[in-house]
Amino acid sequence: MDYNVLIPAIRKLAIEAGDKIMEIYNADDFDVKVKSDDSPVTAADEAADAIISAGLVELFPDVMLVTEEQAESHAAKGDTFLIVDPLDGTKEFIHRRGDFTVNIAYVENGVPQRGVVYAPAKNRMFFTQADGQSVEETGDFAKDTVGEVTPMKVAASDNAALLVVASKSHLTDETKDYIAKYEVADFKSAGSSLKFCLVATGEADLYPRVGRTMEWDTAAGHAVLLGAGGDVVRFDDHSPLTYGKEDFANPYFIAYAPNVELKEA
Helix, strand or coil: CCHHHHHHHHHHHHHHHHHHHHHHHCCCCCCEEECCCCCEEEHHHHHHHHHHHHHHHHHCCCCCEEECCCHHHHHCCCCCEEEEEEEECHHHHHCCCCCCEEEEEEEECCEEEEEEEEECCCCEEEEECCCCCEEEEECCCCCCCCCEEEECCCCCCCCCCEEEEEECCCCCHHHHHHHCCCCEEEEEEECCCHHHHHHHCCCCCEEEECCCCEHHHHHHHHHHHHCCCCEEEECCCCCECCCCCHHHECCCEEEECCCCCCCCC
């Protein structure tokens, strides 16, 4: 994969999808349907998926594509692929809370190498550059021109005063019990893959997820965190969280800055 081609392409597609999402978000009303797994889906999910998928297939026709909104893609097999969640945080979108993101990632040999996370309602854009360094872009998010970027770096965490972020919509008792094992100075909740990005920017030290996720939920945020010096490991044995698993389902995991002294499950 030529990252000098990939990065501007996925950044532009994320912005185009974000524009469509915000057009629907700002409408007076929109329909909400329920998928076979009982999760909600809106016209924004479907429209964003159509934009991103068409663009990726045109530019990278020989690369396997996995996307949340196309069930047939979930039968794909391999450890190198593009993976998309066109609207992560659909519940946040439906309730107009703003914590939703567009996620596009490239996975190679089971590791998310590059990714983009765009939060159009928050006006925040995070992506890995061609060289692997993660940056946050500010400005008007012009489709063909990258604005001012700030390199991202995880915090030099203080284990006596950790900043913890967890899911806004899926804060389980198990998650609360695990967080209680740490010395926590501040706790915040956030939706979608923004939680990975908050660790990547140093706004949080630790994000434990003791609940169900799929690879398209996490790959882009995982890539951004890796490019900022952080890591993501399995909750049970602290081994690396890998991609291309059977049915693309994740185990529980922990995203963190490397100074954090991880506790056992």
